[in-house]
Amino acid sequence: MKIKICGFTQAQNARDASLLGIDAIGLVFYDKSPRYVEIQRALEIVQALPPFINRVGLFVNADSYFIDEVLCEVPLDTLQFHGDETPQECQQYGLPFMKALRVNEQTNIPKLAQDYHQANGLLLDAYNSTTYGGTGESFDWSLAKVELDLPIILAGGLNPETVGKAIQQVSPYAVDVSSGVESSKGIKDIQKIQQFIQQVNL
Numbered sequence: 102m103k104i105k106i107c108g109f110t111q112a113q114n115a116r117d118a119s120l121l122g123i124d125a126i127g128l129v130f131y132d133k134s135p136r137y138v139e140i141q142r143a144l145e146i147v148q149a150l151p152p153f154i155n156r157v158g159l160f161v162n163a164d165s166y167f168i169d170e171v172l173c174e175v176p177l178d179t180l181q182f183h184g185d186e187t188p189q190e191c192q193q194y195g196l197p198f199m200k201a202l203r204v205n206e207q208t209n210i211p212k213l214a215q216d217y218h219q220a221n222g223l224l225l226d227a228y229n230s231t232t233y234g235g236t237g238e239s240f241d242w243s244l245a246k247v248e249l250d251l252p253i254i255l256a257g258g259l260n261p262e263t264v265g266k267a268i269q270q271v272s273p274y275a276v277d278v279s280s281g282v283e284s285s286k287g288i289k290d291i292q293k294i295q296q297f298i299q300q301v302n303l
Contacts, residue, residue, distance in 0.1 A: 103275035108136035110287035227257035
């Protein structure tokens with residue numbers, strides 16, 4: 102089970118978390134998020150990471166010029182699109198990408214998986230009409246139990262207490278956590294991360 106932790110804002114914090122054995126870290130390039138990082142800070146975080154950590158850049162309806170600017174400065178491995186980006190907009194950067202879906206009862210996940218078939222994975226998060234991820238809200242995980250060709254990354258309301266049940270119910274390719282392992286917004290609690298990893302690996 103792959104583990105991604107999203108929303109780092111400090112280089113040492115990201116390094117300490119990565120050394121525990123997670124697979125990916127997420128950097129939020131969305132200025133309305135409390136976990137937003139500017140390009141220089143993002144570069145510092147990436148440079149502090151140990152080898153073999155996938156570096157994910159999260160964007161929400163970002164201007165293509167801004168994404169190009171980030172990619173010129175920050176060596177990212179994967180892009181994560183959390184807004185209303187079209188499949189064509191997601192593909193234009195020549196990097197692997199994940200498309201995040203805000204899931205509720207009306208979300209047609211198989212249809213969206215078909216629309217975004219070029220994606221390397223679908224990230225399923227809780228639906229919120231005003232916020233794009235990082236809310237700590239959960240959703241009905243039974244909605245995520247669908248047969249798809251794309252790997253499913255499960256997010257939304259995960260923490261050391263809930264992740265085991267979520268994995269049992271959905272059997273995703275990976276889990277993605279942000280607020281569920283924080284001491285404050287953008288600052289990850291290393292002990293909570295250790296507990297989260299233990300629950301994932303049970």
